[in-house]
Amino acid sequence: MSTVVITGTQWGDEGKGKIVDYLAGQAETVVRYQGGSNAGHTVAVNGTEYKLRLLPSGILYQGTHNVVANGVAVDPEVMLQEMDAMAAKGIDVSGIRLSDRAQVVMPYHRLMDGIGDEARGKDKIGTTKRGIGPCYMDRDDRIGIRVCDLLEEEVFAAKLKNNLAVKNKELKALYDHEPLDFAKIFAEYMGYAKRLAPYICDTITLLNEEIQAGRKILFEGAQATMLDIDYGTYPYVTASHPVSGGVTVGAGVAPKNIHRVVGVVKAYCTRVGEGPFPTEQLNEMGDKLREAGHEYGTVTGRPRRTGWLDAMVVRYAGLLSGIDYMAVTRLDILDNFDEIKMCVGYRHKGKDLPGMPASLKVLGEVEPVYETFAGWKQPISGIRRYEDLPEAAKKYLERMAEVTGINLGIVSVGPNRDQTIVIAKDIFS
Numbered sequence: 001m002s003t004v005v006i007t008g009t010q011w012g013d014e015g016k017g018k019i020v021d022y023l024a025g026q027a028e029t030v031v032r033y034q035g036g037s038n039a040g041h042t043v044a045v046n047g048t049e050y051k052l053r054l055l056p057s058g059i060l061y062q063g064t065h066n067v068v069a070n071g072v073a074v075d076p077e078v079m080l081q082e083m084d085a086m087a088a089k090g091i092d093v094s095g096i097r098l099s100d101r102a103q104v105v106m107p108y109h110r111l112m113d114g115i116g117d118e119a120r121g122k123d124k125i126g127t128t129k130r131g132i133g134p135c136y137m138d139r140d141d142r143i144g145i146r147v148c149d150l151l152e153e154e155v156f157a158a159k160l161k162n163n164l165a166v167k168n169k170e171l172k173a174l175y176d177h178e179p180l181d182f183a184k185i186f187a188e189y190m191g192y193a194k195r196l197a198p199y200i201c202d203t204i205t206l207l208n209e210e211i212q213a214g215r216k217i218l219f220e221g222a223q224a225t226m227l228d229i230d231y232g233t234y235p236y237v238t239a240s241h242p243v244s245g246g247v248t249v250g251a252g253v254a255p256k257n258i259h260r261v262v263g264v265v266k267a268y269c270t271r272v273g274e275g276p277f278p279t280e281q282l283n284e285m286g287d288k289l290r291e292a293g294h295e296y297g298t299v300t301g302r303p304r305r306t307g308w309l310d311a312m313v314v315r316y317a318g319l320l321s322g323i324d325y326m327a328v329t330r331l332d333i334l335d336n337f338d339e340i341k342m343c344v345g346y347r348h349k350g351k352d353l354p355g356m357p358a359s360l361k362v363l364g365e366v367e368p369v370y371e372t373f374a375g376w377k378q379p380i381s382g383i384r385r386y387e388d389l390p391e392a393a394k395k396y397l398e399r400m401a402e403v404t405g406i407n408l409g410i411v412s413v414g415p416n417r418d419q420t421i422v423i424a425k426d427i428f429s
């Protein structure tokens with residue numbers, strides 16, 4: 001199995017960075033295929049925390065190729081800042097490859113994301129304000145600026161001029177905002193282009209040649225299933241496809257070349273931004289989960305909403321992405337709970353629902369059907385073998401596998417690389 005996709009099964013922030021980092025140790029290439037700097041992955045290596053937003057997590061391994069593929073909305077300023085920060089920590093960034101087809105996040109995207117979402121008032125989505133939604137909107141409107149345009153000064157100048165003519169009118173009419181300056185943006189982006197040029201290439205050919213050669217490739221999903229533009233809790237979603245199918249269009253890789261899918265499942269649930277969240281605990285239990293798990297946003301610092309594990313959500317993610325193995329993260333955060341709950345079904349108006357309802361009204365009204373588990377009330381961060389976990393923890397995990405229909409592959413019991421229990425040894429085989 002030479003290609004593995006990692007996808008989030010909940011609302012993001014499942015601890016994907018840690019699992020990607022673990023598997024990146026076995027991969028030769030790591031690829032981001034969707035989203036952009038709205039993502040925030042935290043990886044701990046030997047006690048040092050690295051925060052990644054746009055760069056693939058494989059950057060922390062010497063010699064790995066790190067591909068930012070065509071499906072990513074690339075903010076060049078953020079990308080360069082991140083590359084500089086890594087280089088300053090002694091990390092080699094020469095293995096980065098940036099797709100010439102990727103869409104470029106422009107200053108008007110960030111601006112419109114911020115003021116546009118606020119202008120929705122009580123209906124706001126609570127975006128990260130990184131310009132990702134407006135950037136994909138321009139792609140679909142066929143006025144987007146791509147990375148290859150940055151390498152052709154005249155093409156870039158023409159597209160920027162045309163876009164600014166429209167954007168400045170919109171900014172004035174909708175938000176009474178002063179116009180953005182062509183010369184300033186032009187100079188700024190040409191500066192980025194010069195610095196990024198050595199890393200830009202045709203990543204479609206690169207990746208497909210690597211697949212043919214049997215190189216081990218890891219596709220690193222950002223955000224998660226319930227934030228997918230089509231499958232998530234629309235409209236409270238991100239603007240891309242975090243599900244495993246996103247790899248085919250986001251990296252130019254055919255479905256038959258996706259060999260294995262790993263779904264990352266946090267042992268409880270969190271969500272940032274607005275939108276329904278059936279197992280949310282707006283009570284002391286929710287506060288306890290937030291404090292135990294330090295559940296505050298990597299990108300925005302916002303306190304995350306917290307709740308019990310929703311196995312209906314994970315089962316849905318399993319169906320959509322064809323998940324072979326679950327990687328359960330942050331199990332140790334539940335060490336001090338007397339009781340732990342898991343939602344194993346939804347009831348609505350007295351009936352069991354067979355799947356995930358499309359209607360947010362229905363999802364907002366469902367009654368989660370909970371099973372209650374005894375807590376293990378002991379620290380598990382030092383455990384390295386599945387059989388050494390407390391019986392109560394194994395019971396919780398095994399029920400999770402049963403309800404979701406997905407095998408357990410990895411259990412993470414702490415933030416560091418070595419705090420990982422590996423059950424499935426054949427993820428890359």
Ligand code: IMP
Nearest residue numbers: 012038039040126127128237238272273
């Ligand atoms: P956007 O992706 O900035 O457009 O935000 C849309 C929704 O996705 C908001 O609810 C964000 O909070 C959420 N979101 C975006 N990126 C992440 C992430 O990496 N983790 C969790 N939530 C995210």
